[in-house]
Amino acid sequence: MKKLTLLATGAAMLFATVGPVAAAQAADGPAAARGAAAAAEDGRLHAWADPYQRGAHCSWEGNKRDWDYGDDGVTGNCQPMRNLASSLENRGFAGGYDDVDLYYNQDQSGVYACLGHGDAWQDLSGGDYIFNNGLPWWSGKNESVNDNISSHSWTDGC
Amino acid sequence: MAGHTGSCPGRGKAVAALLLWLAAPALSACTAAPPPPSPRTPVPEPTVAARALTPAERQTLAKAEALLTRDCMEKRGFSFHVVEDLPDGVNRLFPHVVDDEGWAAEHGYGSDIQRKRDTLAAKNPNQLYFRSLSAERRDAAVDALNGPEPTGLEAQVPGMGTVRHSDQGCESEAQRSLYSDLRKWYGAWKVTDALERSVAPAVARDERFTAAVSRWSTCMRTKGHSYSSPMEARQWFVRLAGATGSGESRATEIASARAEAQCAGTSGLAKTARTLTRAERAKTESDHSTEFINRKTLESGALNRARDIVKAG
Numbered sequence: 001m002k003k004l005t006l007l008a009t010g011a012a013m014l015f016a017t018v019g020p021v022a023a024a025q026a027a028d029g030p031a032a033a034r035g036a037a038a039a040a041e042d043g044r045l046h047a048w049a050d051p052y053q054r055g056a057h058c059s060w061e062g063n064k065r066d067w068d069y070g071d072d073g074v075t076g077n078c079q080p081m082r083n084l085a086s087s088l089e090n091r092g093f094a095g096g097y098d099d100v101d102l103y104y105n106q107d108q109s110g111v112y113a114c115l116g117h118g119d120a121w122q123d124l125s126g127g128d129y130i131f132n133n134g135l136p137w138w139s140g141k142n143e144s145v146n147d148n149i150s151s152h153s154w155t156d157g158c
Numbered sequence: 159m160a161g162h163t164g165s166c167p168g169r170g171k172a173v174a175a176l177l178l179w180l181a182a183p184a185l186s187a188c189t190a191a192p193p194p195p196s197p198r199t200p201v202p203e204p205t206v207a208a209r210a211l212t213p214a215e216r217q218t219l220a221k222a223e224a225l226l227t228r229d230c231m232e233k234r235g236f237s238f239h240v241v242e243d244l245p246d247g248v249n250r251l252f253p254h255v256v257d258d259e260g261w262a263a264e265h266g267y268g269s270d271i272q273r274k275r276d277t278l279a280a281k282n283p284n285q286l287y288f289r290s291l292s293a294e295r296r297d298a299a300v301d302a303l304n305g306p307e308p309t310g311l312e313a314q315v316p317g318m319g320t321v322r323h324s325d326q327g328c329e330s331e332a333q334r335s336l337y338s339d340l341r342k343w344y345g346a347w348k349v350t351d352a353l354e355r356s357v358a359p360a361v362a363r364d365e366r367f368t369a370a371v372s373r374w375s376t377c378m379r380t381k382g383h384s385y386s387s388p389m390e391a392r393q394w395f396v397r398l399a400g401a402t403g404s405g406e407s408r409a410t411e412i413a414s415a416r417a418e419a420q421c422a423g424t425s426g427l428a429k430t431a432r433t434l435t436r437a438e439r440a441k442t443e444s445d446h447s448t449e450f451i452n453r454k455t456l457e458s459g460a461l462n463r464a465r466d467i468v469k470a471g
Contacts, residue, residue, distance in 0.1 A: 042296035043288055089308055091300050094227075094329070095241060095284030113318065114355070116348070118329060120308035120322045129319040132356055135389060136363045156244045156279065158351060 043093040044072065045100050045115075045152060047085040051123035056081065063153040066106045082106070082150045089120040097154035104131055104140030106150045111140040114158035121145070211457050219336065219457060222464035225471070226332035227303070234302040234328065239283040244275045248392055253358045254367075254435075255374065255388040257428035259419040266411030267395040303328050311341060313348035316446070317356065321348055336460040346453040353442050353449075360442075361434045370427040377421035383414050388427075391418055 047067070049055035056079035058071035068080040092098045098117040104110035111134035115121065121129060124146035131140050131148070140148065211219070224240040231238035248256065248268035256262050265271060279285075291299055305324020312322045323344060324330065330340060337343040361367055371387050378385055385391040395411045422428040443450045 042293060043300060091304060093284060093288040093296075093300055094238075094303055095288075096244070096279030096282035116321070116351075118304035118308070118323050118327065119348075121319065122308070122322055124319070126319065128317075130317050132317050132352070132359065134359065135387075136359070156275070157250075158355070 046089045048087045049084050051086045085149050086124045090115045097156050099158045101155050102149045103151045108151050108153045111138050116158045219464045222467040223332045227328045230328035230331045254431040255422045256418045257422040262415035262419040266415045267392040269396050311344040313345040315352045337456045346449050349449040350453045357438045360438050370430040373425035374421045374427040377425050381417045
C-alpha cells in the first residue's frame, strides 16, 4: 500500500496532503468510509483528539519524533496532534517492538507511558492517566497523559 | 490439579520466592508430590497463596501462549511464528546503575545489545509476514490477532486509569485456553505489570537513593567522568528508538561503563538500589495483594498444561 513519505525537516503543509488511496475513497461515500477505516487499522498506533476515538485521527506505522508533523496519511483525518490526544489504540501486529512508549516531549524524551499491544485508552480526559515512567526530575513527571503526548516509539514490553 | 502449588521449591527458588513474598500473609504449603498433569486442569481456588513463578516457568507460559496463538491464527487462515523474546537491554538488566564490571567491560552500556535488538525486531518473522499482506489482509490479520475493537476486557491500572482490550482475538483465545478466566487474567496481568514498572521510579525518588547517586557522581568525577546520574551516562551512549548515537567510540563507552560499575560499588549505590528495590517491591505487592495473588494463582494453575503444550510443540 502506498504511503506518504514524511520529510524529517517537516513542512507544516504535511497534513494538507491526503494520500492517493484516501483521496480516491473519499469520493465513494459510506463504503469508502468503511474502507478508509479498515485501511487505517493495519498494524499502527492510532490517536484521536477526543475521547472514544472521535475527532481528528492520526495513525503511524513507525516511530514519530513530533506528533505535529503528520502521520502516514491513511486516515485522511490527521491534524497536528502534539499535546492534543485524548484517546489511543495500539493496533500493532505482534512481534519485535509491538508495545508503544508515549512521550511527554518531542524526540522521545521526557517522561513516558507505555501502551501495550492491542490495548486502548478510551478516555484520557478524566486526568487519571499519569506518565509513570521516568525519573522524578524529567520533564512532565506526574503530568496527566491527556493532551500531553508529543512523540512515540515502539518498544518490546511495557 | 488440586488447590496446592506442587512440590517444594529448591533453595534458590525459595529465596527468590521469599524475597517476593516478604509481606505475604501465608506461605504456600509444600505437598509431598506434584499431581499428574491432566489436559483440562480446573483453576484452583486461591485459598493458598501461590508461590511466585521462576523466570523459566514464566517463559514456559509465554511459549505455550504463543503456540496456542499460532494454532488459533492458522485456524483463522493466517501464519503466526513462535519467536524468542528480544535480548534484554541495559534498562531492563540494570534499571538504576550498571554494577557489573565484567558486563561493563564486554558491553559498555549495551549499545551492541541495542543494535542486536533493533536488528532482530526489524527482521521479526511475524512483522515481515504482516508487511507482506495486502491492506485488506492486514486489517483482517490484526482483527484476528488483537480482536476487532477494544471491548470485552478492561483493567483499572493504579495511576494509569482504565486500559481496554478485545476479548475476541487469538491472543485472548490463547490466554482463555491457558488461564480459563480471561477477564481475571487480563486485570491481574495489566495491573501487576504496571505496578512492577512503578517500582524503579519509586526507588529513584527515595532520598537515600538520590544521596547515593550524588556520592556516585563524585566518584565518577574523580575518575574523569562527568555525569550527574547513571541515567545521564547511559543516554549518552545508548539511544533508543533508532535515534543516532552520540558518535562516541566503543572504547569511551566501555571506559565510562567500567567506571560506573566501580563507583556503583564504592559509593554504595548498587547496594542501596538493591535494598530499596526489594523493599519497594514488597510494599507494592502488599498494597495490591489481590491482583498479585490472582496472577500467581492463575499462572500456577496453568503451568502443567503449559508444559504439555510446549512439549507437544
